[in-house]
Amino acid sequence: MTTAEFLGIEMPVLLEAFIKVNIVVLAMTVVVMGLIYGERKIIGRFQMRMGPTRTGPFGILQSIADAIKLVGKEDLRPRGADPWIFELSIYFIFVPVFVGFVVVPFAIGWEIRALELGLLYLLATSSVSGLGFAFAGWASDNRYAMLGGLRAVAQGVAYEIPLVVTLLAVAMLSSSLNLGEIMAGQASVPNIVWQPLGFIMFYIAMLAELNRAPFDIAVGESETAGGPHIEFSGIRWSMFQLAEYAHLWIMSIVGSAIFLGGSAWPFGEELGTGYQLLLMGVKSAILIFIAMWTRASMPRLRIDQLMGFAWKVLMPLAFAQVLINGFVIVYDLPLVLLTVQGVAGIALLNWAIQRAVARPAGRPGMAAWAGTSEAATS
Amino acid sequence: MRGLIRSFVTTGATFLRKPVTREYPETHRELPERDRAFPLLLWDQQIDEPFCTGCHACERACPVECMTVLMKDNPNHTSQGGTSSRRKIIDKFWIDYGRCMRCNICVEVCNFDAIGMNNTWSGHESSAVDRLDLVMDLQQLLSQSRAGAVKPWIAP
Amino acid sequence: MTSILLPASHEFETQDIFVNMGPQHPSTHGVFRMVLEIDGEVVRDVLPYIGYLHRGAEKLCETMDYRQGIGFMDRTEYLAAFNAELSYVMAVEALAGIDVPERAQWIRMILCELNRLSSHFMFLGAFGVDVGVLGTSFTYAFRERENIFDLFEEICGDRMMYAYFRVGGLAWEVTDNFVTRVNQVLGMARQGIADLDGLLTQNEIFQARTRGIGHIPAADAIDWGMSGPSLRASGVALDVRRDEPYLFYPQVKFDVITGTNGDVYDRYLCRLREMHESIKIVEQCLQNLQPGPIVPERMSRLLRTPPGEVYIRTEAPRGEYGVYMVSNGGNRPWRCKVRSACLSNLQALRDMTVGHYVSDAVLILGSIDIVLSEVDR
Numbered sequence: 070m071t072t073a074e075f076l077g078i079e080m081p082v083l084l085e086a087f088i089k090v091n092i093v094v095l096a097m098t099v100v101v102m103g104l105i106y107g108e109r110k111i112i113g114r115f116q117m118r119m120g121p122t123r124t125g126p127f128g129i130l131q132s133i134a135d136a137i138k139l140v141g142k143e144d145l146r147p148r149g150a151d152p153w154i155f156e157l158s159i160y161f162i163f164v165p166v167f168v169g170f171v172v173v174p175f176a177i178g179w180e181i182r183a184l185e186l187g188l189l190y191l192l193a194t195s196s197v198s199g200l201g202f203a204f205a206g207w208a209s210d211n212r213y214a215m216l217g218g219l220r221a222v223a224q225g226v227a228y229e230i231p232l233v234v235t236l237l238a239v240a241m242l243s244s245s246l247n248l249g250e251i252m253a254g255q256a257s258v259p260n261i262v263w264q265p266l267g268f269i270m271f272y273i274a275m276l277a278e279l280n281r282a283p284f285d286i287a288v289g290e291s292e293t294a295g296g297p298h299i300e301f302s303g304i305r306w307s308m309f310q311l312a313e314y315a316h317l318w319i320m321s322i323v324g325s326a327i328f329l330g331g332s333a334w335p336f337g338e339e340l341g342t343g344y345q346l347l348l349m350g351v352k353s354a355i356l357i358f359i360a361m362w363t364r365a366s367m368p369r370l371r372i373d374q375l376m377g378f379a380w381k382v383l384m385p386l387a388f389a390q391v392l393i394n395g396f397v398i399v400y401d402l403p404l405v406l407l408t409v410q411g412v413a414g415i416a417l418l419n420w421a422i423q424r425a426v427a428r429p430a431g432r433p434g435m436a437a438w439a440g441t442s443e444a445a446t447s
Numbered sequence: 448m449r450g451l452i453r454s455f456v457t458t459g460a461t462f463l464r465k466p467v468t469r470e471y472p473e474t475h476r477e478l479p480e481r482d483r484a485f486p487l488l489l490w491d492q493q494i495d496e497p498f499c500t501g502c503h504a505c506e507r508a509c510p511v512e513c514m515t516v517l518m519k520d521n522p523n524h525t526s527q528g529g530t531s532s533r534r535k536i537i538d539k540f541w542i543d544y545g546r547c548m549r550c551n552i553c554v555e556v557c558n559f560d561a562i563g564m565n566n567t568w569s570g571h572e573s574s575a576v577d578r579l580d581l582v583m584d585l586q587q588l589l590s591q592s593r594a595g596a597v598k599p600w601i602a603p
Numbered sequence: 604m605t606s607i608l609l610p611a612s613h614e615f616e617t618q619d620i621f622v623n624m625g626p627q628h629p630s631t632h633g634v635f636r637m638v639l640e641i642d643g644e645v646v647r648d649v650l651p652y653i654g655y656l657h658r659g660a661e662k663l664c665e666t667m668d669y670r671q672g673i674g675f676m677d678r679t680e681y682l683a684a685f686n687a688e689l690s691y692v693m694a695v696e697a698l699a700g701i702d703v704p705e706r707a708q709w710i711r712m713i714l715c716e717l718n719r720l721s722s723h724f725m726f727l728g729a730f731g732v733d734v735g736v737l738g739t740s741f742t743y744a745f746r747e748r749e750n751i752f753d754l755f756e757e758i759c760g761d762r763m764m765y766a767y768f769r770v771g772g773l774a775w776e777v778t779d780n781f782v783t784r785v786n787q788v789l790g791m792a793r794q795g796i797a798d799l800d801g802l803l804t805q806n807e808i809f810q811a812r813t814r815g816i817g818h819i820p821a822a823d824a825i826d827w828g829m830s831g832p833s834l835r836a837s838g839v840a841l842d843v844r845r846d847e848p849y850l851f852y853p854q855v856k857f858d859v860i861t862g863t864n865g866d867v868y869d870r871y872l873c874r875l876r877e878m879h880e881s882i883k884i885v886e887q888c889l890q891n892l893q894p895g896p897i898v899p900e901r902m903s904r905l906l907r908t909p910p911g912e913v914y915i916r917t918e919a920p921r922g923e924y925g926v927y928m929v930s931n932g933g934n935r936p937w938r939c940k941v942r943s944a945c946l947s948n949l950q951a952l953r954d955m956t957v958g959h960y961v962s963d964a965v966l967i968l969g970s971i972d973i974v975l976s977e978v979d980r
Contacts, residue, residue, distance in 0.1 A: 115458045116742035119468045212622045216644070216961065282737060283808055291630040291733050292962045366458040366802065367451070368809045369735025371962045372644050419448045426807045429815025429866070432958035450805035457801035458739060467746050481778075483760035510671035550674035550766040551774070564760065600760075602775035 089181045093170050101314040102132035108314075108361050115365035135307075142303035149210035150300065158208060158297075159305050161201030163312035165194045169319050174249045176332045176345035187248040188240060191323060192233050195278065195316065199225030202280075202287060205297035217296020220372055221287035224277055227379035228284075232274035234387035235267045239327050241394045242407075248323065252331035256338055259330030263407040266414035267390055268328045270383055272356075275320045277379070279313065281360055283367035286375060317357060325352035374425070382421045386414055475568050480600045484570025485544050486553055486562050488537070488585070490593040494530055496523055497589055498561030499537040505553035505562055513546035514553070515539075540588055544573060545581040554601055563599025565591070619647055622961070626655050630733050630965045633975030637952070637968070644960045649953045653946075656979040664939040669695045669770050669906050672939065676926075677764040679941055680977040682725050685711075685718040686919035687977075688768040691939075693849065694915040694926040695770045698908040705851075706895040707772035712850045713785060713888045714755070714767070715917075716881040720792055721751040722920035723874045723881075726972045727799045730871060733969035734812050740802055747795030754788045770906055772898035782889055789882050796878050804875065813868035817955040817967035820865060827954070828947040831922025832873040833971055837865030843918040855887040867963075867970040874972070907934050914942075921945050921972055941980055945973040 080088075106121065106129065113120030121128030146155055172187035174180045184190050199222050206218015239260050243251040251260075261268045277284040288296040298309050325331055329352045332345030370378070393410050396402065469476055486505075491498050501518025519538035523529030553562050564570075569591065575581050591597045625636035634655035640648040660679050664672040673688055680687040689711060696703060703711075724744040731740025752762040758777050759767035767774050778784070803809050819829075821837040834841055842859040844852045860876040862869030908930040916925035922944025929938040948971045955967045 111462075112737065112739075114466065115462050116739050117461050117464060117467050117746060118742060119466045119470070122470060212620060216622070220644075282735065285735070286962070289735060289962070291735060292965050294629055362455065362458065362462075364737055365739050366454040367736065368731070368803070368806060368812055369962075370808055371812060371960055373960065374811055422448060422807050426810045426814070429811075432818075448807065450807045450810065454802050454806045457798055461743070461798065479757040479760070481758070481760040482756060508671070510667050510674055548674050548678075549761060549764065550671075551760065552670060552674070552766075555774070566760075 086181065090170075093173075093181060094167065097167075097170065097315050097318070098311075100318055101311055102136070104314045104318065104357065105135070105310065106132045107357075108364075111358065111361045112365045115362065139303050139307040144304060145300070145302045147210050147300050151208040151210070154204050154208035155300075156305075158201050158204030159301070159308045159312075161204055162198045163201075163308050163315070165197040165201075166312045166316045166319065168194045169316075172248055173319055173322050174252055174326055174331065175322070175349060176342050177253060177338065178249065179342070179346075180249060183247060183249045186246045188236055188246045188251070188327075191248070191319075192229070192236065195319070196225065196229050198312065198316070199229075202297045205301070209297070209300040211300050213293045213295070214297050214299045217287045217289075217293040217299070220293075221280060221297060223372070224280070224284065224287060224375060224379075227376050228274045228277035228383075231270055231379060231383035231387045232278060234384070234391055235264075235270045235274065236327060238267055238387070238390045238394045239264055241391065241398060248326055252326045252333050253338075254333075255330040256333045259328065259334045261328045261330075263404050263411070264328065264390070265408065265411035266386065266418070267411065268324075269415060269418070270387055270390075271324060271328065272359075274379075274383065275324060276360060276363065277375070279317055279320060279360075281317070282364040283370050284375060285364075286369055286372055289369050291369075317360065318353070321353040321356035321360070322349065324356050325349060329356075377425070382418065382425075386418065390414070478566055478568065480566060482566040483549050483551055483564040484567070485547055485549060485565055485573065486542055486588075487565045487570070487592055487597060487599065488540060488588040489561055489563055489599065490589055492595070494523070496521075496531055496533070497537050497585075498559050499540065500533055500535045500559060500561070501537040501540070502535075502558070504556045504558065508552050508556040510550060510552065511546045511548050513543040515541040537585065540585040541582055542588060543582045545578050551602075554599075560601050563592075563597075563601050565597055566599055567591075567597055569596070617642075624964070626652075630969065632729060632969065632973055635968070635973065635975050635978070637964070639961060639964060641961055644962075646956055646959055646961060646964050649956045649964065651949065651952055653949070653975070653978050656975045658976075658980070660980045661939055661941055664936055666935065668934045669908075669936070672936070673768065674764065674766045676941075677766055678976060679943070679980050680919065680921075680924065680974055681763055682974050683715075683718045683722040683920045684763060684765050685714045685768070686917060686924055688765065689715055690915055690917045690919070690924045690926040690941075692768045692770050693917065694913050694928040694939075695906075695908065695936075697913045697915055698911055698928060698930050699770070699906060700909075701771045701899060701902070703772055704896045704899060706893060707897045708850050709888050709892050710773060710777055710897070711768060712852070712855075713885050713892075714758075714765075715850075716885045716888070717751055717754070717785070717788070719881050719920045720878055721748045723878050724748045724751075724792075724795065724799075726874055726920075727803070727871075730966075730969045730972075731799070731803055733965050734803070734809055736802065740799055743795060743798045743802065747792050750788050750791045754784050757784065769898065771902050772896075776897055782892065785885065785889060789885060792878070792882065796875070800875060804872070810868065812963075813871060813966065813970075814866055815864070816867045816959060816963045817870075817970060818864065818866045819951055819955050823954060824865065824951065827951040829922065829951055830944050830947065831918070831920070832860075832877060833870055833922065833948045833951075835860060836862035836869035836873045838863055843916055843923055847916065849915075849917055851888075851891070852884075854891065855884050857884050867966050870970040870972075905934060907932065916942065919944060921974065921977070922948060924977075941977075943977045943980065945971070945975075945977040949973055949978060 110120035121131035124130040124134045169191050171181045172184050172191050202221035203218045206214045240246050243254045245251055280287050332349040397407055489498050501516050503516050506514045506516045517539040518535045521531055521533050521536035523531040524534055554564055619640050619642050622639045622641055624639055625631035626634040636652040638650040639646050660675045663675055676687045676691040677684040724747050728741040728744025732738055756762050759765045819837055821839050824834050824837040838861055840859045840861045845859055857880045860873050862873050910930055910932045912929040914925055914927045916923045924944055925942030927940040928936050931937040956964045
């Protein structure tokens with residue numbers, strides 16, 4: 070539905086787009102504030118704490134208080150920082166995220182613009198934010214920031230591929246790259262039934278893309294002390310937060326649209342837009358809740374394990390999924406085969422994890438410097 | 448993946464448990480009787496004067512030397528026509544709470560049970576902006592006991 | 604391909620970078636500073652700097668009489684203050700030849716083992732954060748640690764700096780409901796251990812992060828003078844409680860937990876299992892607890908020791924906590940040297956860390972379980 074139909078008035082395309090974008094950005098800000106508050110509350114409960122309680126009833130105004138505090142803080146820039154890159158880096162992080170909202174389907178027909186290659190567009194824009202982390206890490210003139218920034222880039226590049234390939238496999242099933250069409254195609258059965266492995270791989274890759282636990286090595290507090298964020302303060306730092314949570318929101322909506330049937334399943338078409346919005350809200354909330362649960366319970370991976378997992382485990386499985394989907398579609402085999410294959414794939418994933426755990430890596434540095442004086446000391 | 452699931456189950460179980468947080472400034476935990484905050488001087492309610500005779504025992508025993516004691520002749524002594532049996536009494540007393548390490552030795556060495564560790568929250572919540580504000584004089588040290596707000600526990 | 608960018612003879616010059624970790628870093632466990640020389644993500648060298656928390660506690664003890672020194676011993680090891688006090692008062696007792704009443708010894712044992720529990724809880728919590736569990740393990744551990752501290756506060760009035768042991772016995776009698784309270788605390792501690800165990804031990808990511816990391820062979824560990832769980836993880840069954848018994852440790856049954864690989868995971872597991880042993884010991888102590896005096900009947904108020912020297916070591920949560928004390932006949936030690944397990948264990952840091960990733964450096968430091976106040980004293 071276009072805004073013109075909704076309001077019953079004709080308006081120029083640009084004005085219409087302007088209104089829609091404003092609504093989405095406003096909604097995003099509110100949702101991000103809610104997410105930050107929700108995450109603090111929920112993780113608090115996982116840790117048997119109460120989370121914020123001071124500001125307003127149940128601490129509900131915590132995000133607003135944080136925002137006011139952050140805006141009021143001094144905007145610092147280290148003396149050795151590269152001014153241009155330092156200040157541009159945050160735009161490289163949050164602009165791609167905002168731009169991604171263009172194709173996000175909040176309900177059937179409720180998107181700013183239903184692009185035919187919507188999925189591709191979304192993945193392309195969101196992968197730009199890795200650049201922002203590299204900029205932020207490099208320009209901060211801080212070694213922790215640089216370590217974190219480089220880690221973020223390596224991780225972003227590595228997990229981009231399984232993410233894209235798994236989503237591609239689903240797109241093959243739906244034979245469309247348009248998010249709205251993929252969603253509408255699941256009115257009877259959600260894709261997760263045919264692609265259980267795909268869903269798990271998507272979720273893992275999504276967490277890695279978002280730099281969330283257990284893949285938060287870029288910002289790992291106990292190692293790089295905040296990584297690329299380390300030198301940012303006040304409003305700039307809050308932009309990082311905003312982008313992170315907005316990205317989480319987008320990804321969870323996309324995930325529920327692609328795998329969980331979005332607002333189409335069950336009975337989305339019949340029960341109207343309000344129900345569809347509710348359905349989408351609940352599904353994305355579940356995905357976000359699991360992400361928070363993961364954050365509260367998972368230790369952080371190491372850089373080599375992280376990369377190894379992406380390249381050696383996720384990537385082959387994702388490509389195999391594409392291949393098998395292709396077979397099933399081309400030869401018109403029953404889709405149940407995919408479910409069986411998916412469960413088998415999960416077992417394979419489990420086996421790969423167990424195998425990796427059973428073989429500790431040892432010291433990576435020792436092999437490289439065998440014979441050098443450094444190696445001789447121990 | 449079994450271990451990962453076990454982690455999830457553990458955190459999930461604690462999610463359903465009640466939080467253990469005590470919301471501190473609103474609700475104070477009840478302090479045990481033996482709680483040790485900072486030393487206070489005690490007030491003899493019967494004769495209406497401090498127990499302390501200024502004998503310097505605590506001052507000498509203090510490991511961190513946070514006390515300063517001055518004594519004087521007791522104007523309320525029976526020989527002066529008063530009601531007290533104390534010949535000498537405390538004149539000035541300072542304790543630097545910033546130095547005190549709350550080791551309880553002053554309480555142990557006191558022969559008159561004249562000094563005790565504050566076992567109320569007022570003793571714990573005694574932050575000050577200036578360090579000099581942490582140096583307590585005789586009036587401040589006595590006031591709580593004089594008002595009957597503190598009943599320190601003194602080891603038998 | 605590279606020939607387009609660079610001449611064939613030109614090698615790309617890379618440089619190791621130095622990362623200064625600490626003294627203000629979230630995971631250096633206090634004011635510890637280490638300079639890491641890193642090549643990419645791999646640590647090539649570690650330069651530890653200690654001394655940021657040096658307060659001269661040993662020297663201060665020389666100016667204090669024996670009772671006053673106890674308070675300073677608390678502060679040398681603030682996570683297990685009872686154990687630190689114990690070494691000190693036992694050294695003085697050995698010098699002066701004082702016999703401690705039985706009841707006092709049993710209570711000392713109970714308190715020391717409970718303190719070991721609280722200290723290991725602290726380790727598990729902080730170690731979980733090092734591995735990256737966002738404070739969940741920390742809050743689990745602190746929940747139980749607070750319960751133990753509540754008990755300590757009821758008994759001796761303070762939560763961390765107890766100043767409760769005295770030369771010859773205890774400062775005062777424990778509370779009337781001591782036994783029931785200890786049992787209550789043990790029950791809660793079991794729950795806490797189960798929670799932490801469930802959260803971490805079997806987690807695949809945790810295992811992948813900790814196994815095979817920071818390996819130190821038994822021979823090297825002995826050479827560096829390591830002790831406590833960090834040494835036992837390498838497979839050396841050295842426990843002062845068993846090998847050189849003090850208090851009533853021969854009368855209680857407990858196992859000396861050892862590891863096999865000497866890596867970070869074993870050090871973690873050793874501590875986790877040791878907590879169960881501590882609970883066992885406390886339960887046996889409670890059964891043996893009889894009413895009686897807590898200080899010797901004939902104790903002079905002014906304690907003087909005959910000239911002599913003594914070295915007393917006890918098994919603190921982090922290893923061998925020794926006190927070497929020389930007396931020249933006065934009422935204060937002529938010299939009081941603390942042999943800190945943390946300092947010795949920290950010596951092996953370089954051996955353990957070099958060649959691992961930066962993330963692992965944090966883990967390895969965490970697995971030694973240092974307390975900076977004990978390292979620097």
